[in-house]
Amino acid sequence: MTYKSEFLNILTERGFIHQCSDFGALDAKLMEGPQSAYIGFDATASSLHAGSLVQIMMLYWFQQTGHKPITLMGGGTTKVGDPSGKDQSRKMLDEAAIDKNIDGIKSVFAKFLTYGNGKTDAVMVNNNDWLSGLNYIDFLRDYGPHFTINRMMTFESVKLRLDREQPLTFLEFNYMILQAYDFVELYRRNDTILQMGGSDQWGNIINGVELGRRTEQAELFALTTPLLTTSSGAKMGKTADGAVWLNADMLSPYDYWQYWRNTEDADVGKFLKLFTTLPMSEIKKLEALQGQEINEAKKILANEVTKLCHGEQAAKDAESTAQQVFEQGGVGDDLPTIDIDLSQEVNVLDLLVEAGLAKSKGEARKLVQQGGARINDVAIQKADAVIRKRDFEDGYIKLSAGKKKHVLVRAA
């Protein structure tokens, strides 16, 4: 199926779309001229992670195709906590923590979107601005009648909690009402007619669409992305070591590059479409690669994705370091580095812990016993081995745990 609007065509072609409340009407609306759409982001951490990347890319394309994206920070709703997809209540965050998180998140958006005052410039808003001033009684009288408990009970997020016999507080129960209100508020302020989000947000978004029709006689639209998992079923953006953060101070561009480089074969094409801006013709060629050749596609994927988030130079540095480390068995500048005092000998186990390659000495010991710990690519034989100054041939050694984790250790 093809559309008149460039935006919907690109999104469809690249696999962004899961559901839309009304494709035809939205398509027509987008052809009328620049429109405004928003996506809401929670402020539960001081950075977004790769799981949010799909939404960010969607806003990117929205702007690229001549429209106005709005990033809504959930300063107000974060105080409430979205129960969607959560089997437990979230911890309550206080206002100071939320503000701090918002500051961290803002810097990420600036890399993908152009902010300003122009017609198609992106705008950042915080729903705390209007939610915190609401009067409870007035709000209930104005908006309460538009929601029925009967219907709210049918929502996935609510059912999940009830089915699992887990508590759902009234506070969380209100989240969907506040999110619906956000949509209407943005319609009033910015003529925002479209809310996008992950497929888990469908219910919440539709609530906003309906509330807009009832209170403003407005035709609002919902557009959601498929829930992204890797082919192995893991959630996007999570690794054993934690989330794949988009802020460089929480995850180095090198590690970010590595995350994408390690994409499973089956996901390469999908990720190229979603997370890079490469033309489709090129992606088609890349995803057709088979066997060992697909590694080239993975490198391009890592380069492109890192470039978008951390800039061209960071992507190049990460790539060259990866090449030196993995293809030539050497070291690169981008490797994590620690400085070590060598006035006396250092036990390898302590060094492994110090370098962050093992959580405890016991773990380090196991690593050595299993042959997973290496110095300059030579397996450490004994757990009681020590490191001395003369082991540092060029003033550094490469310390490795497993095949992928390497740390550069320098003599201080």
Added chain:
RNA sequence: GGAGGGAUGGCAGAGCGGUCAAUUGCACCUGACUGUAAAUCAGGCGUCUUCGGACUACGUUGGUUCAAAUCCAGCUCCCUCCA
């Protein structure tokens, strides 16, 4: 408010007086095979260790006992039914 049931390692979920640092599955880590992939196979998976063992752990506080995740009591939280 009343009556029952429950709280175990990252998650799920066994154990129900010593043989329990705790079965099993998932997740995770390492090795082999490979392509920094997947699948498969092998090992590991509380902390420390002079590798003998020591220490801390089964919601929480006490108690019974030579010995408690296991029995008893108080407390906290959760669930179900009744009001």
